[in-house]
Amino acid sequence: MLRQEINELLTQTGPGTPMGELFRQYWIPVLLADELDEPGGPPVRVKVLSERMIAFRDNDGQYGLIDEFCAHRGASLWFGNNEVGGLRCAYHGWKYDVTGQCVEVPSEPDNSTFCSKVKLTGYPLIKVGDVLWAHLGDPATRPDPPEFEWLTVPSDQTYTSKRWQECNWLQALEGGIDSSHVSWLHSGGLRNDPLFKGSKGNEYNLNDMRPFFEVVDSDGGLYVAVRRNAEEGNYYWRITPWVLPAFTMVPPRGDHPVHGHFWVPIDDENCWVFTFDYLPTRPLTEGELTAMREGHGVHNEYVPGTFRPLQNKDNDYMMNRDAQRRGDTFSGVKGIAMQDASLQESMGPIVDRTKERLVSADSGIIKARRKLVQAAQDLRDHGTTPPGVDTKHHRIRSVSIVLPKEESFLESCRDALVATPGVRQTTV
Amino acid sequence: MTAMTTRPTLLNSCAFAATAAEARFRINAKPQTPRSTRVVALDAGAAAVVRELVDHTWMGTRFLTFDASTAPPVDVAADGRLADIVLLSAEGPVQLSDELIDADFTMMIATANDGAVAATVIGRACVLRGIMTAGVVVGEGHQVDAAVNALRPHARVLLVTNDRNDVAGIMSAVGA
Numbered sequence: 383m384l385r386q387e388i389n390e391l392l393t394q395t396g397p398g399t400p401m402g403e404l405f406r407q408y409w410i411p412v413l414l415a416d417e418l419d420e421p422g423g424p425p426v427r428v429k430v431l432s433e434r435m436i437a438f439r440d441n442d443g444q445y446g447l448i449d450e451f452c453a454h455r456g457a458s459l460w461f462g463n464n465e466v467g468g469l470r471c472a473y474h475g476w477k478y479d480v481t482g483q484c485v486e487v488p489s490e491p492d493n494s495t496f497c498s499k500v501k502l503t504g505y506p507l508i509k510v511g512d513v514l515w516a517h518l519g520d521p522a523t524r525p526d527p528p529e530f531e532w533l534t535v536p537s538d539q540t541y542t543s544k545r546w547q548e549c550n551w552l553q554a555l556e557g558g559i560d561s562s563h564v565s566w567l568h569s570g571g572l573r574n575d576p577l578f579k580g581s582k583g584n585e586y587n588l589n590d591m592r593p594f595f596e597v598v599d600s601d602g603g604l605y606v607a608v609r610r611n612a613e614e615g616n617y618y619w620r621i622t623p624w625v626l627p628a629f630t631m632v633p634p635r636g637d638h639p640v641h642g643h644f645w646v647p648i649d650d651e652n653c654w655v656f657t658f659d660y661l662p663t664r665p666l667t668e669g670e671l672t673a674m675r676e677g678h679g680v681h682n683e684y685v686p687g688t689f690r691p692l693q694n695k696d697n698d699y700m701m702n703r704d705a706q707r708r709g710d711t712f713s714g715v716k717g718i719a720m721q722d723a724s725l726q727e728s729m730g731p732i733v734d735r736t737k738e739r740l741v742s743a744d745s746g747i748i749k750a751r752r753k754l755v756q757a758a759q760d761l762r763d764h765g766t767t768p769p770g771v772d773t774k775h776h777r778i779r780s781v782s783i784v785l786p787k788e789e790s791f792l793e794s795c796r797d798a799l800v801a802t803p804g805v806r807q808t809t810v
Numbered sequence: 811m812t813a814m815t816t817r818p819t820l821l822n823s824c825a826f827a828a829t830a831a832e833a834r835f836r837i838n839a840k841p842q843t844p845r846s847t848r849v850v851a852l853d854a855g856a857a858a859v860v861r862e863l864v865d866h867t868w869m870g871t872r873f874l875t876f877d878a879s880t881a882p883p884v885d886v887a888a889d890g891r892l893a894d895i896v897l898l899s900a901e902g903p904v905q906l907s908d909e910l911i912d913a914d915f916t917m918m919i920a921t922a923n924d925g926a927v928a929a930t931v932i933g934r935a936c937v938l939r940g941i942m943t944a945g946v947v948v949g950e951g952h953q954v955d956a957a958v959n960a961l962r963p964h965a966r967v968l969l970v971t972n973d974r975n976d977v978a979g980i981m982s983a984v985g986a
Contacts, residue, residue, distance in 0.1 A: 397838070427827060434837065435837070450836070458827070460827070489966075491936070491937060494941065495914060690820050
């Protein structure tokens with residue numbers, strides 16, 4: 383249970399809020415790179431951290447992320463023409479370059495310098511991996527670009543999708559570090575999903591529904607480790623890293639691609655879920671890519687032309703009671719991503735954490751909240767750079783492993799938890 | 811009708827983006843740099859209008875007056891050279907050319923055509939420097955036809971009004 387003011391501190395990420403300022407210390411994913419694939423192509427609306435912006439790529443290929451609304455009379459630049467040298471408002475022709483600097487006001491005389499006095503708020507937008515990242519914070523404290531392994535492997539070894547989730551970012555993130563739900567909610571997926579099924583680890587998951595938890599600090603956040611009984615004298619460990627503010631990885635299963643998420647606040651009642659799959663040492667197969675594009679694994683199907691999941695709250699997530707009764711799915715909702723999203727959205731736009739009844743199995747969530755509050759307060763009160771800004775903190779991996787009962791997962795997995803180029807993931 | 815078609819308002823649609831609820835997420839940034847404005851009264855009546863403005867709060871706007879009765883004669887049709895004129899500021903006489911050095915907007919106020927010559931000089935000087943010009947003629951009907959005709963070639967925007975408060979209204983609106 384949290385006090386109301388702490389819940390508000392954790393869940394509000396708009397400009398000027400403590401958690402909003404924390405998020406503004408990091409590069410955060412805002413678009414898939416193929417949304418702005420073509421230089422000179424159409425602009426795209428972006429809303430993150432409760433700020434509305436427009437993204438575009440000029441003819442030189444430079445990316446821009448600027449205030450969505452024209453400085454003249456507040457019309458949306460989404461209707462604008464992406465011309466040589468900038469984005470021109472469709473209303474009266476004011477034109478802006480990728481930094482937000484106005485470069486032309488047609489109603490002014492030919493050699494007028496008035497446009498030099500007009501600048502929209504603009505943020506840097508960079509491509510790292512298959513994702514476009516923005517930094518909405520102070521340029522003086524702009525960190526180095528992200529170095530998560532999913533971004534740095536060759537492009538044929540990685541795949542990223544994104545979806546709109548209609549709830550606050552924190553309850554979505556908390557699903558990413560809440561390993562105890564997997565044996566229940568996703569039990570069907572462990573047996574059937576082409577990107578999950580077949581691993582030995584699944585058997586351990588399904589055979590031990592009462593796991594034990596260990597939560598350990600890492601430099602960038604936490605390791606949330608869950609152990610289940612394996613063969614005599616051994617435990618099956620699944621280790622989930624969380625890096626502040628919103629990066630989580632799922633422990634791998636067999637030779638399946640490794641997946642994870644970046645949970646990005648759109649506003650306080652919506653978030654983007656960037657979902658990736660990658661392999662450190664081999665290309666994704668065509669079959670794996672097809673499965674991801676079709677919405678299997680941690681991906682999903684879409685309402686055509688949008689990033690809204692096909693299964694959404696307006697159609698009760700296409701809930702199938704027969705499938706639930708048969709045990710094909712535990713909740714009646716198809717697909718691991720939508721199983722999570724349906725329940726997280728059902729908690730409400732912003733879950734009221736003053737009414738929770740947490741249990742010890744929620745230790746990862748409890749600790750993550752405490753670390754977020756501490757980081758936000760340290761930043762606000764002392765200007766302390768938070769964990770996860772340093773790119774060394776990005777070079778981590780999730781792990782699944784069977785260890786003798788007497789071994790410490792942290793000692794045994796110290797190397798396995800580090801992203802090392804050319805070294806295969808540690809997986810069962 | 812399927813469930814999906816009952817809610818076409820998607821996150822990336824205008825129907826969603828243009829709602830009042832979404833308006834609160836507009837970036838709240840005020841314009842940083844005000845216009846650099848010169849307001850020039852072209853005749854005695856206009857000078858009276860301008861005197862009413864000077865006590866308001868403006869963003870660095872400078873108020874100037876052209877007095878045809880005391881200004882040296884100006885040959886506006888001369889050989890292509892740019893003429894200059896003397897204007898009166900709060901600090902005393904100033905040259906138009908000095909006043910326009912860092913200006914980006916000049917508003918000429920007239921109630922009669924006494925300042926036609928000044929309007930020509932100011933208009934040409936502003937064209938040369940890429941300075942936006944506006945003219946406000948304060949008066950009614952045919953009484954101000956001559957003033958309108960004098961300003962028309964030299965003001966990119968011309969307002970004819972019998973409400974002298976329109977001058978302050980325009981200045982406020984454009985950030986003067």
